[in-house]
Amino acid sequence: MKLTIHRGTNQIGGCITEIESGGYKIFIDFGEQLPGTENKALQPIGGLTCDDVSKSALFITHYHGDHIGKICDTVADLPIYAGKTALEIFNCLERRLSHIPDPNEAEKHKRIVERIKSINTFEQLNQIKVGEIVVTPLLIDHSAFDAYMFIVEADNQRILHTGDFRGHGFRSKGLIPTLKSYAKNIDYIISEGSNILRPNATMQSEQELQKDFEMQFRKNKYNFILVSSTNIDRIFALYHASKKAKRCFVCDSYQTDILKIVSENHKQYTTFYDINYEQTTSSVGRFFDLKRQGKNPFSFNGNLKPFLDKNGFCMLIRSSDAFKSLLDEYAKSNDSKIYYSMWNGYLDSNKPAFNESLYNFLEPYKIEYKHTSGHADLETLKIVFETVKPKCGIIPIHTEAPEKFQDLFHEQTSIIPLRDGDVYDCNIKRINHD
Numbered sequence: 001m002k003l004t005i006h007r008g009t010n011q012i013g014g015c016i017t018e019i020e021s022g023g024y025k026i027f028i029d030f031g032e033q034l035p036g037t038e039n040k041a042l043q044p045i046g047g048l049t050c051d052d053v054s055k056s057a058l059f060i061t062h063y064h065g066d067h068i069g070k071i072c073d074t075v076a077d078l079p080i081y082a083g084k085t086a087l088e089i090f091n092c093l094e095r096r097l098s099h100i101p102d103p104n105e106a107e108k109h110k111r112i113v114e115r116i117k118s119i120n121t122f123e124q125l126n127q128i129k130v131g132e133i134v135v136t137p138l139l140i141d142h143s144a145f146d147a148y149m150f151i152v153e154a155d156n157q158r159i160l161h162t163g164d165f166r167g168h169g170f171r172s173k174g175l176i177p178t179l180k181s182y183a184k185n186i187d188y189i190i191s192e193g194s195n196i197l198r199p200n201a202t203m204q205s206e207q208e209l210q211k212d213f214e215m216q217f218r219k220n221k222y223n224f225i226l227v228s229s230t231n232i233d234r235i236f237a238l239y240h241a242s243k244k245a246k247r248c249f250v251c252d253s254y255q256t257d258i259l260k261i262v263s264e265n266h267k268q269y270t271t272f273y274d275i276n277y278e279q280t281t282s283s284v285g286r287f288f289d290l291k292r293q294g295k296n297p298f299s300f301n302g303n304l305k306p307f308l309d310k311n312g313f314c315m316l317i318r319s320s321d322a323f324k325s326l327l328d329e330y331a332k333s334n335d336s337k338i339y340y341s342m343w344n345g346y347l348d349s350n351k352p353a354f355n356e357s358l359y360n361f362l363e364p365y366k367i368e369y370k371h372t373s374g375h376a377d378l379e380t381l382k383i384v385f386e387t388v389k390p391k392c393g394i395i396p397i398h399t400e401a402p403e404k405f406q407d408l409f410h411e412q413t414s415i416i417p418l419r420d421g422d423v424y425d426c427n428i429k430r431i432n433h434d
């Protein structure tokens with residue numbers, strides 16, 4: 001078995017992993033580099049972007065753009081596999097993006113929508129065989145819904161690829177039991193390390209954050225939250241927080257469509273995803289799907305305005321002019337609050353991922369930062385490595401500081417410092433620098 005990290009040994013985002021055995025190849029993730037990262041030209045990759053693909057397949061850990069965004073650069077008949085609910089959410093997002101005004105961007109998203117039609121789906125523990133390689137998806141918690149780790153098995157070797165994951169989300173309590181049950185006899189872990197240089201990124205769990213929001217919603221009548229439309233568990237937590245605080249929950253139809261996908265597929269497992277979308281009584285804690293009239297900005301029309309003014313609300317917004325007039329109207333009130341519930345790096349002009357239009361959108365307002373990371377903290381990484389105890393070592397990816405793995409985790413196992421494009425031969429345990 002041979003293993004190559006084509007990209008992502010020293011950056012967060014754009015990771016591509018290849019595992020080859022007996023002439024068959026599987027690839028894990030094929031996404032965009034993060035905005036602002038130095039653009040590394042990618043050489044053609046046989047079995048993924050060129051040559052014969054009859055003996056290969058691409059597996060997607062989750063729908064974040066840095067893991068799935070480049071699927072249109074694959075050879076057209078390469079089989080791609082992704083989580084079932086994840087793919088439905090991604091399809092909904094991409095359909096919306098295919099209508100944005102920039103024609104080049106819209107075209108790109110239209111191509112993605114086309115490619116999605118041929119993607120195969122799996123659910124947790126569905127084993128998929130590519131020649132002699134067997135891939136088993138393990139459901140884990142991340143800021144993307146329906147995200148997976150993969151166990152890849154061939155040639156008497158077993159690799160655990162972590163994808164992006166964390167230990168402080170709503171569904172994280174399953175992490176260690178899942179690993180204990182399924183990630184046995186692992187030889188190598190290919191692990192993400194996004195938070196290696198961000199020790200404070202996970203000060204709160206998602207549960208604590210939800211309580212915090214509930215307290216805020218009780219105190220403040222008019223609440224606006226800027227949150228990623230696909231950070232599903234955060235949004236359901238906001239819904240429950242607003243309901244408990246007896247505020248109404250308001251979001252637009254696109255966001256409602258995304259939430260409905262999750263409810264339909266998952267409400268039978270937990271009431272957390274069970275929202276009464278059609279409730280018509282004028283009770284507090286109601287869900288409102290705010291319809292937009294053509295290209296007009298969002299507004300509270302007719303009876304809705306006095307109802308929301310009286311009972312208060314929690315409204316999800318995005319940095320679009322469509323939300324601006326509502327924000328301007330309510331921001332003047334002492335009863336209003338605007339929360340920013342995404343990574344603060346997008347608002348930091350010193351960071352390469354600085355998003356100027358987002359910054360300018362929020363600039364006129366006083367905002368409160370309320371967020372917790374989608375990635376594992378150091379303690380969680382350590383517990384995972386101690387639980388899995390890989391026999392041969394850990395290969396760091398999805399991190400700006402792979403060298404820190406050596407300082408932090410050398411007691412758990414040996415660290416194998418690969419560079420982009422190195423081929424690691426698992427049988428003879430040697431790196432081949434091409």
Ligand SMILES: [Zn+2]
Pocket residue numbers: 012013064066067164398
């Ligand atoms: Zn990622």
Ligand SMILES: [Zn+2]
Pocket residue numbers: 062064142144164374
């Ligand atoms: Zn991610």
